[in-house]
Amino acid sequence: MNPEWYRVLFGEMGIEYEDYPFTKDTEKEVEWMIKEYLTDPEMKILDVGCGTGRHAINLATKGYKNITGIDLSPGMVEAAKKTATEKGVAVDFRVCDAREIPFENEFDAATCLCEGAFGLLEDDYENYKVLKAIQRSLKKRGIFILTTLNLFRDAEFDPMTCRVEMEMEITGKDGVKKTLGCSDRSYTFPELKWVLEQHSFEVLLGANPYSKEPIQYGSMEFMVVSRKL
Numbered sequence: 001m002n003p004e005w006y007r008v009l010f011g012e013m014g015i016e017y018e019d020y021p022f023t024k025d026t027e028k029e030v031e032w033m034i035k036e037y038l039t040d041p042e043m044k045i046l047d048v049g050c051g052t053g054r055h056a057i058n059l060a061t062k063g064y065k066n067i068t069g070i071d072l073s074p075g076m077v078e079a080a081k082k083t084a085t086e087k088g089v090a091v092d093f094r095v096c097d098a099r100e101i102p103f104e105n106e107f108d109a110a111t112c113l114c115e116g117a118f119g120l121l122e123d124d125y126e127n128y129k130v131l132k133a134i135q136r137s138l139k140k141r142g143i144f145i146l147t148t149l150n151l152f153r154d155a156e157f158d159p160m161t162c163r164v165e166m167e168m169e170i171t172g173k174d175g176v177k178k179t180l181g182c183s184d185r186s187y188t189f190p191e192l193k194w195v196l197e198q199h200s201f202e203v204l205l206g207a208n209p210y211s212k213e214p215i216q217y218g219s220m221e222f223m224v225v226s227r228k229l
């Protein structure tokens with residue numbers, strides 16, 4: 001397995017990422033976040049691992065003018081910039097590693113959705129660097145909305161690491177097909193709550209994504225909303 005598989009997989013990708021069925025509920029997801037936590041269009045919001053910018057751009061089309069999106073993949077960021085231009089909205093999209101976010105006490109809220117970096121990296125220490133960087137970039141009492149893979153789903157994970165290994169068939173920009181070994185980290189809510197508390201966040205919600213319903217056994221992801229202490 002390539003430990004930086006996420007760099008290879010998403011590095012090759014652009015707007016075709018939005019063909020995945022799990023990207024189809026953006027409108028509902030953003031509406032929920034606005035209703036519950038991102039209530040003021042003046043808020044300064046950071047979208048970490050923003051991919052093709054589907055949440056950031058949707059927020060911008062609803063009048064949010066202070067949105068920044070960062071992602072490791074130049075192809076994803078290029079696609080995000082192109083869509084924003086086509087939709088006539090301004091979003092500050094940047095190629096940036098989530099472990100090295102260059103902001104301090106800057107944002108009213110941060111989102112990290114659908115495994116935008118956190119959980120994809122090679123080990124827990126690398127994933128924690130993402131949490132540290134997000135914590136640093138938020139203002140005091142800034143809101144952090146995270147979705148993450150649910151350990152209690154139908155997947156064969158390594159009990160020592162809580163990681164699932166899999167192989168993906170990818171086609172490079174050169175048209176050549178290859179097999180990529182991937183591995184991502186899943187969590188239980190009590191573990192992630194503890195981890196967030198260790199990084200100076202106060203946890204406000206653990207729920208099924210984009211709801212206040214209890215986390216379900218078998219669901220792919222869950223959501224944790226926290227606040228910087």
Ligand SMILES: C[S@@+](CC[C@H](N)C(=O)[O-])C[C@H]1O[C@@H](n2cnc3c(N)ncnc32)[C@H](O)[C@@H]1O
Nearest residue numbers: 010049050051071072073097098113114116117
């Ligand atoms: C499954 S996509 C999620 C994209 C978007 N948040 C969404 O909801 O559709 C994961 C994204 O995380 C990005 N990513 C992975 N590792 C990263 C890192 N270390 N820093 C920043 N972005 C990263 C990938 O490039 C990819 O765009």
